[in-house]
Amino acid sequence: xxxxTLTENRxxxxxxxxxxxxLGADMDGAAGDVARAxxxxxxxxxxxxxxxxxxxxxxxxxxxxxxxxxxxxxxSFPLRPERLAVIQSWATEAGAxxxxxxxxxxxxxxxKTPLAEQKIVEAALAGMAASGLRVLGxxxxxxxxKAIGDPKDVPFExxxxxxxxxxxxxxxxxxxxxxxxxxxxxSMITGDYPATALEIARQAGLDVAGGVLTGTEIATxxxx
Numbered sequence: 001x002x003x004x005t006l007t008e009n010r011x012x013x014x015x016x017x018x019x020x021x022x023l024g025a026d027m028d029g030a031a032g033d034v035a036r037a038x039x040x041x042x043x044x045x046x047x048x049x050x051x052x053x054x055x056x057x058x059x060x061x062x063x064x065x066x067x068x069x070x071x072x073x074x075x076s077f078p079l080r081p082e083r084l085a086v087i088q089s090w091a092t093e094a095g096a097x098x099x100x101x102x103x104x105x106x107x108x109x110x111x112k113t114p115l116a117e118q119k120i121v122e123a124a125l126a127g128m129a130a131s132g133l134r135v136l137g138x139x140x141x142x143x144x145x146k147a148i149g150d151p152k153d154v155p156f157e158x159x160x161x162x163x164x165x166x167x168x169x170x171x172x173x174x175x176x177x178x179x180x181x182x183x184x185x186x187s188m189i190t191g192d193y194p195a196t197a198l199e200i201a202r203q204a205g206l207d208v209a210g211g212v213l214t215g216t217e218i219a220t221x222x223x224x
Contacts, residue, residue, distance in 0.1 A: 006172050006188070006204050011049040011164040013057040014133050017124045018160030027058055034160035036065045037140040040099035041086050044072055050136065053164055069097060075148050085110060085137075087151045098141040098154050104161060104193075107137030110151070111158045124161060129195035132203065133163030166200075173205040180205075 016023045016031035023031040035058050042051035044066060055062045066072075069090040077087040085102025087110075100110055104125050108118050121137075128135050139156040179186055186206060190197045194212040202208050 006168060006200060007166040008169055009049055009166065011053040011134070011166045013053050013162060014165035015128060015163040016160060017128065017163070020120060020124075022124065022128070025057060027061065030160070032058070032061070034138050034162055036061070037099050037159045038101045038136065038138045038162055039065055040069060040073075040090060040097065040140070041088050041101040041138070049166075050134075050164055054162070068092065077151055083110070083151075089143075089148065089154075094142070096143045098143060098151070098156065100139040100151070100156060101136050101162075104135060104137035107139050107156075107158065111139050111156045113158055117158070121158065121161070125193070126195055128161060128163040129193045130199060131163075132165075132196060132199035134166055134192060134196055135161050135163050137161055168200065168203045173203075176205045 013025045013035065015025060016034050018030040018034050023029075025031065027035055035054055038054045039058060039062055042048075042054055046052040046055050058065065069092050073088040074091050074096070075089045077083075079086055079102065083102075084106040085100045087098065087100040090097045090099070100107060104121065108121060113121070125135055125137075138159045138161070140159050141154045141156045143154055176186055188197060188201050188204075188206060192200070194214060198208050198212055
């Protein structure tokens with residue numbers, strides 16, 4: 001099964017990490033800065049649960065943020081296999097603003113983050129994921145010269161991490177227990193961060209003693 005079948009797929013912002021510390025979901029201060037940057041990398045009419053969660057967390061500030069950046073992006077770059085991030089650029093009176101959100105490791109690569117700083121972010125990511133949060137990295141750049149171009153040439157700076165709560169469906173533990181009693185083994189295949197997947201699996205009642213195998217690890221196994 002996949003994670004989204006076990007959870008409600010109805011997300012809300014649970015925590016934000018910025019400036020080397022974990023913050024709550026209060027949109028004042030640094031947490032709001034991270035959320036606004038994530039909003040600028042989201043669809044202006046959100047359908048995706050994470051995009052909607054960011055907009056809902058900001059409340060009235062979402063509309064004012066979009067309005068102050070021209071109302072709609074100048075260019076958008078969707079997820080690609082080689083770049084697991086969504087990137088958008090906006091035209092403002094002060095110049096172009098770029099925003100990106102996606103897999104934290106993809107955002108760190110986009111920002112060309114130094115190794116020492118990467119390790120700090122990765123430790124924060126591991127802690128958030130271990131509590132069952134789904135985590136996105138967020139980056140932003142001010143580029144007064146252009147709002148259109150190749151994102152790899154944009155001087156992105158890492159802004160922070162956003163963690164989303166996606167509650168387990170109430171009927172899942174009983175359903176899995178029934179399947180187990182009938183002799184059915186259930187495994188979870190997911191695109192989530194491994195620590196996030198483990199915690200959701202644990203809450204659902206799956207046996208997590210065997211841990212996680214990533215796609216990269218599976219690819220290195222012999223056929224046997």
